[in-house]
Every structure is written in C-alpha cells, then in structure tokens.
Amino acid sequence: MEYKNLLIETTDAVATLTVNRPQALNALNSEVLDELGRALYQLEYDSAVKVVVLTGAGEKAFVAGADIKEMADMSSYEGHRFAVKGQHVMMAMEKMKKPVIAAVNGFALGGGLELALGCDFIYASQKAKLGFPEVTLGIIPGFGGTQNLSRLIGPNKANEMIFTGRMIGAEKACSWGIVNEVFAPEELLDKARETAAAIAGVGSLGVAYAKDAIANGLNMVKEDGFRYEASLFGVLFATEDQKEGMAAFVEKRKAAFKNR
Known part of the structure; x- marks a missing residue:
C-alpha cells in the first residue's frame, strides 16, 4: 500500500x-x-x-x-x-x-x-x-x-x-x-x-495477551484485573506456542514459536 x-x-x-x-x-x-x-x-x-x-x-x-x-x-x-x-x-x-x-x-x-x-x-x-x-x-x-x-x-x-x-x-x-x-x-x-x-524473538501470542492484560486491567478494580489475567493465562495453555516454549525450556533449546 x-x-x-x-x-x-x-x-x-x-x-x-x-x-x-x-x-x-x-x-x-x-x-x-x-x-x-x-x-x-x-x-x-x-x-x-x-x-x-x-x-x-x-x-x-x-x-x-x-x-x-x-x-x-x-x-x-x-x-x-x-x-x-x-x-x-x-x-x-x-x-x-x-x-x-x-x-x-x-x-x-x-x-x-x-x-x-x-x-x-x-x-x-x-x-x-x-x-x-x-x-x-x-x-x-x-x-x-x-x-x-x-x-x-x-x-x-x-x-x-x-x-x-x-x-x-x-x-x-x-x-x-x-x-x-x-x-x-x-x-x-x-x-x-x-x-x-x-x-x-519471543512468543508473539504471549506478548499480545500481556499487552491485553495490562491495558484492560488498568480499567478494572484490582481483583477483577487478577481474574482477567488468570483467564488469559489459562487460554494460553491451549496454544501451540505454550507447548513449544515450555518444551524448549526443558530441552534447553531455542523455542520455535508459530504464533498459534
């Protein structure tokens, strides 16, 4: 463009x-x-x-x-x-x-x-x-x-x-x-x-969810922010990037994130 x-x-x-x-x-x-x-x-x-x-x-x-x-x-x-x-x-x-x-x-x-x-x-x-x-x-x-x-x-x-x-x-x-x-x-x-x-160079999904948690959490009372953070934390455990990131840590290699 x-x-x-x-x-x-x-x-x-x-x-x-x-x-x-x-x-x-x-x-x-x-x-x-x-x-x-x-x-x-x-x-x-x-x-x-x-x-x-x-x-x-x-x-x-x-x-x-x-x-x-x-x-x-x-x-x-x-x-x-x-x-x-x-x-x-x-x-x-x-x-x-x-x-x-x-x-x-x-x-x-x-x-x-x-x-x-x-x-x-x-x-x-x-x-x-x-x-x-x-x-x-x-x-x-x-x-x-x-x-x-x-x-x-x-x-x-x-x-x-x-x-x-x-x-x-x-x-x-x-x-x-x-x-x-x-x-x-x-x-x-x-x-x-x-x-x-x-x-x-890190997990793009993790960065995106962190940005979401910070931006939206600022507009919530703290307890609601905690709950929102926990919900996003849980969602990430359903992603390929979470599996890859933790497997790479255990195997002592660099993670190959795919943003999914």
Whole structure:
C-alpha cells in the first residue's frame, strides 16, 4: 500500500513506521491521521511484522503537533470531529496485538506527544522536547492527552504540563516516567529496533495477551484485573506456542514459536 506521508520499512519482523512530512515538522493533519489509521491496520494483519517502531522523518521533530493551519478555521463541530479522528488512531495503537515503540527523535508536542503516548512505551533522543502547548492556543489536548498522561504519571505532573503549556526535555520526561530511556540522537533508532527485535524473538501470542492484560486491567478494580489475567493465562495453555516454549525450556533449546 502506498502512502503520501508515511514510510514503512520491515526488517526481521520489525516494521519502522515513519511520519514523513519533514517540511511541516511531521505535523498531523487529517490526511496524515487517515493514513496512520490505514497503516496500523495493515501492520496489524501483516504476518511478517511482530513489532512496530514509530518515529518521525528528519532530525528536528518526531511530530511537532497537529496542523494548526488546518485547525485555525475549524468550527466547533469540525474541531470535535478532528479530535475523534485523532483519538481513533491512538486507540488503534493501544488495541493492536503487536507492540508499538515510539522513537522520539525531536519535538513531540501536542498531537505528537499524544501519538507517542498512544504507543506501548517511549524511547527518546537527548535532543527531544515534549509538551502540551494547547492552552497557549486557547484549546486543550484533544487526541487523548489529558487521559493518557494523567494515567501514566498521575494528575499532579500532568496538570503542570498541560496547564502551563511548557516543554520539558528528555531527561526530565524520563525522570517523570513519560519516557523509558534516553539515547544519543545517532543511537535512538538502533536502540528502539534492538528492543523491538528482542520482543519479536519471543512468543508473539504471549506478548499480545500481556499487552491485553495490562491495558484492560488498568480499567478494572484490582481483583477483577487478577481474574482477567488468570483467564488469559489459562487460554494460553491451549496454544501451540505454550507447548513449544515450555518444551524448549526443558530441552534447553531455542523455542520455535508459530504464533498459534
């Protein structure tokens, strides 16, 4: 499938999905959001792909935000529709069975930070800057930022970031728990792909069920989360991958998982 604003490169079961609009600092307009939705669907059902790394083209920006030129003249109805379109992309990543790792190589502001937060975890360049500047434009984050950030780092720090509109550096974002790890710019993509390859090398069904248990368990009271985890744990014992994984451990060999 051809995309105007995206690049997809797959190597050894790891797909690198790049937002390729560097002339606009990879800003998210309606066209880019539509393409991201289609690309995520394509990658979800591509049997050659087990993990996705999401990044932005160029050295300046991961995604600098939603496209303000497109938003400036929107009506209330159009603004709502645009927010819902963006939220659908974030939810598509969260619901994917395959892990998505954000490699934040520069500015991740507004919709760009929301895109990163929609991934399963974030690696960042030392040069990365993250923030929600929406209040400086008279609006709020609309692609799930108020919900995802507060759930990730708690309301106090989320309130500070969102209420002030200030940017923070990668190291501070790491200390706050937004970013998992910070790397030199030239190392970032390789490190993200290295982690993706490690994930691709284990049982994909196990990873998918673990992602499901974590994401859905967060929306449950703890006892219900325990029950949900146990049910998924039990289901996996009916899979070929469970038999193969445990047999390989006993026989001291590398497992040959078949994702079934």
